[in-house]
Amino acid sequence: MKKHNFCAGPSILPREVIEQTAQAVLDFNGSGLSILEISHRSKDFQAVIDEAVALFKEILNIPEGYSVLFLGGGASMQFCMVPYNFLEKKAAYLNTGVWAKKALKEAKAFGEAVEVASSAETTYNYIPKGYTIPEDADYFHVTSNNTIYGTEIHEDLDSPIPMIADMSSDIFSRPVDVSKYICIYGGAQKNLAPAGATFVIVKDEALNKVSRYIPTMLNYQTHIEGGSMFNTPPVLPIYSAMLTLRWIKANGGVEEMQRRAKERADLLYGEIDRNKMFRATIADKADRSYMNICFVMNDEYKDLEAEFMKFATERGMVGIKGHRSVGGFRASCYNAMPIESVQALVDCMKEFEELKIKG
Numbered sequence: 139m140k141k142h143n144f145c146a147g148p149s150i151l152p153r154e155v156i157e158q159t160a161q162a163v164l165d166f167n168g169s170g171l172s173i174l175e176i177s178h179r180s181k182d183f184q185a186v187i188d189e190a191v192a193l194f195k196e197i198l199n200i201p202e203g204y205s206v207l208f209l210g211g212g213a214s215m216q217f218c219m220v221p222y223n224f225l226e227k228k229a230a231y232l233n234t235g236v237w238a239k240k241a242l243k244e245a246k247a248f249g250e251a252v253e254v255a256s257s258a259e260t261t262y263n264y265i266p267k268g269y270t271i272p273e274d275a276d277y278f279h280v281t282s283n284n285t286i287y288g289t290e291i292h293e294d295l296d297s298p299i300p301m302i303a304d305m306s307s308d309i310f311s312r313p314v315d316v317s318k319y320i321c322i323y324g325g326a327q328k329n330l331a332p333a334g335a336t337f338v339i340v341k342d343e344a345l346n347k348v349s350r351y352i353p354t355m356l357n358y359q360t361h362i363e364g365g366s367m368f369n370t371p372p373v374l375p376i377y378s379a380m381l382t383l384r385w386i387k388a389n390g391g392v393e394e395m396q397r398r399a400k401e402r403a404d405l406l407y408g409e410i411d412r413n414k415m416f417r418a419t420i421a422d423k424a425d426r427s428y429m430n431i432c433f434v435m436n437d438e439y440k441d442l443e444a445e446f447m448k449f450a451t452e453r454g455m456v457g458i459k460g461h462r463s464v465g466g467f468r469a470s471c472y473n474a475m476p477i478e479s480v481q482a483l484v485d486c487m488k489e490f491e492e493l494k495i496k497g
């Protein structure tokens with residue numbers, strides 16, 4: 139049976155990226171060696187990371203004066219690297235979910251960290267608006283897509299101070315005005331590559347402004363100077379990231395990724411809104427994520443939740459269980475997700491309705 143992979147992360151990658159990665163594990167570039175057993179300082183791997191960085195800059199239209207890094211440690215490591223490198227006195231954070239809250243918690247160890255707004259009291263089911271960003275803060279931190287709750291900031295915000303964004307789960311799903319940010323980071327395992335690599339876009343001239351000592355490995359400058367090779371980088375995920383970036387470019391770039399994301403989201407939210415058995419957890423359509431589509435069974439059908447899960451699983455749906463803090467269902471629809479898989483889930487919801495209400 140065909141599987142439809144709605145996992146939240148690690149998650150779906152383009153089939154050709156997986157096949158080409160598998161090939162490189164067996165024989166990299168016809169060298170007779172596996173990519174797993176060559177030096178990261180070899181000419182062949184240098185070409186890989188150079189191409190990955192070049193494609194990253196090209197596809198996201200990153201202006202001059204920014205560096206692209208591939209590091210270890212996950213997005214979670216960035217929660218502390220960001221304030222280490224950028225917070226001198228004060229920073230501002232928008233609290234839109236558990237990841238945003240974790241980032242804020244780390245910042246508090248480095249100086250004054252202000253929560254400008256929060257939707258925590260309603261299980262983060264909307265994106266706060268109409269708050270004031272303190273102009274004397276060093277940066278304003280946002281989480282552009284809230285993977286667990288299914289809310290998304292679809293456009294770069296306006297801010298009187300430089301922004302920093304965790305874009306772990308929506309990178310390359312829309313055009314980004316990188317010039318509004320001094321740093322954008324994320325774990326690769328949602329939209330880019332297998333787990334193990336962390337991407338960081340950093341504005342060079344925003345660095346070296348804090349007065350504290352920054353441990354060598356946590357200093358972005360170290361990794362800029364080392365070309366992401368100060369220490370051994372996550373070689374295989376970087377190779378897959380390069381392949382994914384080639385795939386994005388060949389498939390029309392971020393504009394096309396955004397069009398596809400919107401098409402998938404319109405299809406699935408359309409069914410959730412139409413079908414009496416289901417309800418979207420995010421009421422405000424403007425805040426609904428294109429990447430992580432969260433829904434529950436309406437109150438009168440609540441006791442059918444486990445049955446629908448079984449019904450969908452039997453029809454090939456994988457990874458649609460909602461995060462434990464939200465419940466219900468979450469269909470993650472990252473860049474590589476074909477519209478056919480979303481249609482298969484929609485068909486499932488229709489069939490279930492036929493069976494339970496109309497039948």
Ligand SMILES: *Cc1c(COP(=O)(O)O)cnc(C)c1O
Binds near residue numbers: 283285324328
């Ligand atoms: C998954 C995720 C993280 C955590 O990433 P790790 O690489 O596991 O540390 C952080 N932020 C967001 C928005 C995420 O989706």
